[in-house]
Amino acid sequence: EAFNLIAFTETLIEEFEDLKKVGQTINLQCKLTSIKVFLDVKLLKHIIYNLVSNAIKYSEEHQDININITIKNQLVCIEIKDKGIGIPTEDQNNMFQRFYRANNASNIQGTGLGLNIVKQYTELMDGTINFKSKINEGSIFYIEFPLNQKQNE
Ligand code: ATP
Numbered sequence: 001e002a003f004n005l006i007a008f009t010e011t012l013i014e015e016f017e018d019l020k021k022v023g024q025t026i027n028l029q030c031k032l033t034s035i036k037v038f039l040d041v042k043l044l045k046h047i048i049y050n051l052v053s054n055a056i057k058y059s060e061e062h063q064d065i066n067i068n069i070t071i072k073n074q075l076v077c078i079e080i081k082d083k084g085i086g087i088p089t090e091d092q093n094n095m096f097q098r099f100y101r102a103n104n105a106s107n108i109q110g111t112g113l114g115l116n117i118v119k120q121y122t123e124l125m126d127g128t129i130n131f132k133s134k135i136n137e138g139s140i141f142y143i144e145f146p147l148n149q150k151q152n153e
């Protein structure tokens with residue numbers, strides 16, 4: 001079923017009211033007001049929910065989270081960026097393994113399952129996931145999905 005990805009994301013952001021730390025804002029940055037997509041809503045919701053939850057959890061109070069949605073070469077790209085603890089270089093190759101947790105996350109609660117599930121769901125939707133991260137500076141996770149051809153008919 002087709003839906004507007006921008007409106008969907010705006011609504012999803014409201015669900016983080018209780019999870020957010022003091023002074024954290026989740027900003028949606030997008031030049032477009034509507035992007036019609038034919039994606040699996042349930043899977044997409046899990047994916048964004050997990051990534052934004054991580055961004056909140058691995059950031060401090062007053063550190064904002066930015067979501068950016070762009071379209072390029074028939075791909076829709078969703079970026080989730082935080083200014084949190086970051087991921088140490090030596091852990092970065094293992095982030096999508098089940099139960100893997102980075103060294104600097106040991107005193108923050110988690111099971112290490114979220115990202116593994118996010119990757120599986122992204123691939124089920126013919127998408128890809130990548131990230132860039134720097135310890136003590138922050139992380140940015142990118143998910144990309146092909147825009148359905150129907151979009152342009
Ligand atoms: P959960 O299963 O509850 O999500 P988790 O958050 O520990 O537990 P993942 O979401 O799979 O597990 O993340 C795996 C690890 O990747 C985390 O333990 C943390 O070390 C690191 N990580 C993930 N997202 C971020 C982020 N935004 N900033 C810093 N580290 C992150």
Ligand code: MG
Binds near residue numbers: 050054110115
């Ligand atoms: Mg997690």
